[in-house]
Amino acid sequence: MPLAMPRADVRFQNDFLPPNEAAALFLELTNGIAWRQEAIHLFGRAVPQPRLIAWHGDAGATYRYSGLQLQPEPLTPVLHALRLRLQQATGAAYNSVLLNLYRHGQDSMGWHADDESELGPAPVIASLSLGATRRFRFRPRSGAGFEAAPVSLELPGGSLLLMQGPTQHNWQHALPKTARSVGPRINLTFRRIVA
Numbered sequence: 527m528p529l530a531m532p533r534a535d536v537r538f539q540n541d542f543l544p545p546n547e548a549a550a551l552f553l554e555l556t557n558g559i560a561w562r563q564e565a566i567h568l569f570g571r572a573v574p575q576p577r578l579i580a581w582h583g584d585a586g587a588t589y590r591y592s593g594l595q596l597q598p599e600p601l602t603p604v605l606h607a608l609r610l611r612l613q614q615a616t617g618a619a620y621n622s623v624l625l626n627l628y629r630h631g632q633d634s635m636g637w638h639a640d641d642e643s644e645l646g647p648a649p650v651i652a653s654l655s656l657g658a659t660r661r662f663r664f665r666p667r668s669g670a671g672f673e674a675a676p677v678s679l680e681l682p683g684g685s686l687l688l689m690q691g692p693t694q695h696n697w698q699h700a701l702p703k704t705a706r707s708v709g710p711r712i713n714l715t716f717r718r719i720v721a
């Protein structure tokens with residue numbers, strides 16, 4: 527169902543995957559993905575990101591990062607199957623997926639928009655959640671020239687959040703830390719990188 531957000535196109539399905547399938551996929555990815563912790567460079571200092579990540583995709587789907595041109599790891603059979611399913615459900619095509627593993631409540635993702643030029647002018651991002659439920663937030667971008675209240679929603683395992691159209695242009699999103707004791711969560715964002 528669509529979220530009531532001006533200048534955005536965001537749709538949410540709470541039960542995209544049945545619970546048994548979501549649980550099996552969570553285990554498979556926890557053990558089957560080569561998770562790594564990357565650093566962000568802040569004022570010349572390398573600070574470890576508060577989460578683990580992996581990047582998989584088709585051979586052409588390179589992305590630029592800190593001046594480097596990086597190749598994704600190949601899609602595993604499970605990621606292949608998931609991509610097909612998401613393409614059928616959302617009517618868009620994806621050639622890469624960023625995987626995030628939030629080990630506990632102190633792992634997080636800060637405010638950002640997925641607006642890199644590689645994603646084109648109106649990125650379609652299909653975001654699948656597995657494992658523990660975490661709160662996800664949206665806020666209008668400063669300088670976007672409109673007023674709207676922030677939006678917050680819980681993302682349970684098996685849920686699908688689709689962001690498309692002008693969403694990245696006008697809104698930021700984040701996955702804040704929580705003081706609650708929560709188990710691990712995996713999030714997969716399927717994207718299309720255009721040359």
Ligand SMILES: O=C(O)CCC(=O)C(=O)O
Nearest residue numbers: 624626635640701713715
């Ligand atoms: O973990 C999430 O739900 C958000 C991930 C995200 O925003 C991203 O990978 O760009």
Ligand SMILES: [Fe+2]
Nearest residue numbers: 638639640699
């Ligand atoms: Fe994002």
